[in-house]
Amino acid sequence: xxxxxxxxxxxxxxxxxxxxxxxxxxxxxxxxxxxxxxxxxxxxxxxxxxxxxxxxxxxxxxxxxxxxxxxxxxxxxxxxxxxxxxxxxxxxxxxxxxxxxxxxxxxxxxxxxxxxxxxxxxxxxxxxxxxxxxxxxxxxxxxxxxxxxxxxxxxxxxxxxxxxxxxxxxxxxxxxxxxxxxxxxxxxxxxxxxxxxxxxxxxxxxxxxxxxxxxxxxxxxxxxxxxxxxxxxxxxxxxxxxxxxxxxxxxxxxxxxxxxxxxxxxxxxxxxxxxxxxxxxxxxxxxxxxxxxxxxxx
Amino acid sequence: xxxxxxxxxxxxxxxxxxxxxxxxxxxxxxxxxxxxxxxxxxxxxxxxxxxxxxxxxxxxxxxxxxxxxxxxxxxxxxxxxxxxxxxxxxxxxxxxxxxxxxxxxxxxxxxxxxxxxxxxxxxxxxxxxxxxxxxxxxxxxxxxxxxxxxxxxxxxxxxxxxxxxxxxxxxxxxxxxxxxxxxxxxxxxxxxxxxxxxxxxxxxxxxxxxxxxxxxxxxxxxxxxxxxxxxxxxxxxxxxxxxxxxxxxxxxxxxxxxxxxxxxxxxxxxxxxxxxxxxxxxxxxxxxxxxxxxxxxxxxxxxxxxxxxxxxxxxxxxxxxxxxxxxxxxxxxxxxxxxxxxx
Numbered sequence: 001x002x003x004x005x006x007x008x009x010x011x012x013x014x015x016x017x018x019x020x021x022x023x024x025x026x027x028x029x030x031x032x033x034x035x036x037x038x039x040x041x042x043x044x045x046x047x048x049x050x051x052x053x054x055x056x057x058x059x060x061x062x063x064x065x066x067x068x069x070x071x072x073x074x075x076x077x078x079x080x081x082x083x084x085x086x087x088x089x090x091x092x093x094x095x096x097x098x099x100x101x102x103x104x105x106x107x108x109x110x111x112x113x114x115x116x117x118x119x120x121x122x123x124x125x126x127x128x129x130x131x132x133x134x135x136x137x138x139x140x141x142x143x144x145x146x147x148x149x150x151x152x153x154x155x156x157x158x159x160x161x162x163x164x165x166x167x168x169x170x171x172x173x174x175x176x177x178x179x180x181x182x183x184x185x186x187x188x189x190x191x192x193x194x195x196x197x198x199x200x201x202x203x204x205x206x207x208x209x210x211x212x213x214x215x216x217x218x219x220x221x222x223x224x225x226x227x228x229x230x231x232x233x234x235x236x237x238x239x240x241x242x243x244x245x246x247x248x249x250x251x252x253x254x255x256x257x258x259x260x261x262x263x264x265x266x267x268x269x270x271x272x273x274x275x276x277x278x279x280x281x282x283x284x285x286x287x288x289x290x291x292x293x294x295x296x297x298x
Numbered sequence: 299x300x301x302x303x304x305x306x307x308x309x310x311x312x313x314x315x316x317x318x319x320x321x322x323x324x325x326x327x328x329x330x331x332x333x334x335x336x337x338x339x340x341x342x343x344x345x346x347x348x349x350x351x352x353x354x355x356x357x358x359x360x361x362x363x364x365x366x367x368x369x370x371x372x373x374x375x376x377x378x379x380x381x382x383x384x385x386x387x388x389x390x391x392x393x394x395x396x397x398x399x400x401x402x403x404x405x406x407x408x409x410x411x412x413x414x415x416x417x418x419x420x421x422x423x424x425x426x427x428x429x430x431x432x433x434x435x436x437x438x439x440x441x442x443x444x445x446x447x448x449x450x451x452x453x454x455x456x457x458x459x460x461x462x463x464x465x466x467x468x469x470x471x472x473x474x475x476x477x478x479x480x481x482x483x484x485x486x487x488x489x490x491x492x493x494x495x496x497x498x499x500x501x502x503x504x505x506x507x508x509x510x511x512x513x514x515x516x517x518x519x520x521x522x523x524x525x526x527x528x529x530x531x532x533x534x535x536x537x538x539x540x541x542x543x544x545x546x547x548x549x550x551x552x553x554x555x556x557x558x559x560x561x562x563x564x565x566x567x568x569x570x571x572x573x574x575x576x577x578x579x580x581x582x583x584x585x586x587x588x589x590x591x592x593x594x595x596x597x598x599x600x601x602x603x604x605x606x607x608x609x610x611x612x613x614x615x616x617x618x619x620x621x622x623x624x625x626x627x628x629x630x631x632x633x634x635x636x637x638x639x640x641x
Contacts, residue, residue: 120578181571188375
């Protein structure tokens with residue numbers, strides 16, 4: 001599993017999941033704020049449901065008072081204890097609160113998310129969240145569960161530790177997650193292939209107005225290529241002819257290019273294509289060059 | 299004009315169609331779940347998933363198009379969630395918990411459950427003996443809300459009355475109310491027993507022992523009023539599933555404790571997860587057992603007063619349970635898809 005090194009992307013922690021096919025996929029780990037938010041939302045929903053149930057049952061006058069009490073008691077119990085687990089089972093690892101905040105539960109080892117995992121991670125929520133809260137507000141209730149004398153205090157400390165786990169764990173997992181082998185992550189971003197605008201004008205992928213020599217393509221590395229890609233994709237920059245000239249001039253100077261070009265924009269596009277082909281061809285042989293400051297490696 | 303071939307653009311052109319097909323299927327799944335897929339789509343999903351993953355692998359090693367890499371990562375993440383993150387065959391999985399997995403786990407971890415049983419039985423013995431010798435122990439052990447007026451100092455008629463319903467409520471009311479209260483109380487104890495397991499087993503042992511003591515103390519109290527036979531006749535029919543469930547939960551807690559202390563070939567975290575999922579199955583079945591026990595207790599209190607019937611029902615249950623634990627789900631493998639490790 002994790003060797004203890006946490007990787008970040010955009011200031012969010014990553015989990016490098018390994019799929020059963022053996023490919024590493026990065027998932028963004030949900031941060032504590034998001035998890036708390038989802039929990040609060042879910043609690044609100046539970047209360048709303050309880051209110052609705054209360055009014056619904058109370059209006060059933062044909063049933064006796066005590067029968068209504070029983071039904072209420074039963075339904076409240078079911079609501080409190082089974083809200084989370086029912087949703088997680090039937091909505092594929094999400095509760096309404098999680099869905100709103102775009103969070104998902106996944107198996108941290110990369111395999112299938114088992115039903116038994118969902119069961120255990122919800123069972124422990126009682127101990128982690130509800131008990132400490134109950135402890136704070138109604139210590140007398142604990143006598144019912146029979147924790148006597150010294151044992152009572154030990155029990156309380158033990159339970160307190162469970163509640164703290166989520167604050168200590170680096171991946172924001174709570175005790176239930178540890179027992180179930182799960183992790184709460186952000187749902188993957190949805191990008192469509194149609195949204196990817198090509199850097200290179202379509203129709204022109206296979207041609208260059210002029211050719212570049214090997215020597216001229218040996219000045220830059222992947223980092224510079226990516227910067228150039230960014231520039232070509234960025235509408236603000238590529239409609240600014242002064243900026244384009246600046247960039248084109250600095251490249252021309254570096255690679256010693258003297259011929260004239262129809263336009264700076266065309267020059268940059270052609271250079272991009274040529275440089276990309278050059279670097280990718282070398283990648284095929286395992287040779288990579290990170291930037292202009294480094295040599296080609298591999 | 300010079301000819302030039304950029305690998306990544308070529309790469310994308312060749313594979314776009316399949317990626318787009320995968321995207322369409324994923325859109326459907328993400329909106330409405332797996333059930334809206336046609337059987338063709340369901341068959342295509344894992345294939346397209348592998349295709350996309352291989353595209354990603356290749357892209358990472360030979361391509362330099364950042365946006366394409368981001369796209370492929372997003373696509374494969376969504377595909378992973380659709381293939382592995384979603385539940386299918388939920389009901390047959392749950393059925394398998396009862397018929398196959400539960401008895402298998404009990405057999406594979408016998409030591410934990412035997413230990414759990416011994417702790418409980420030990421508690422019963424101690425509770426019984428100490429209360430017989432020193433009746434006041436009853437009141438120290440058992441809080442008032444629980445004892446509800448029963449005990450060595452209560453009158454014999456009162457004690458007898460608690461074994462049979464003589465209250466004024468209608469049958470259905472009493473039935474439901476009682477069952478539900480017991481069910482929820484017991485379920486909480488069961489859940490507590492399992493959860494405490496992660497704290498190295500000592501609290502679980504204490505909980506089991508203590509609950510045993512309660513039972514023993516009650517047994518002694520009823521014995522003092524000469525109501526032993528009636529008491530056990532009352533306890534056993536619902537007690538077998540109920541106490542059984544408490545013992546199973548305790549055993550599951552001990553299983554967790556073992557997973558933490560002695561990880562074996564897996565890392566500690568992996569081991570806890572493996573044991574945790576097994577504990578989840580145990581508690582699931584136990585909750586059903588608690589419910590069943592609650593129902594029986596309610597019904598028998600109302601309707602079945604005959605002592606010999608009560609004993610008979612208890613005996614039949616004991617036999618059936620023993621057979622179930624010994625032979626249930628033997629030599630059956632649970633069908634699992636997409637598992638990489640054994641667990």
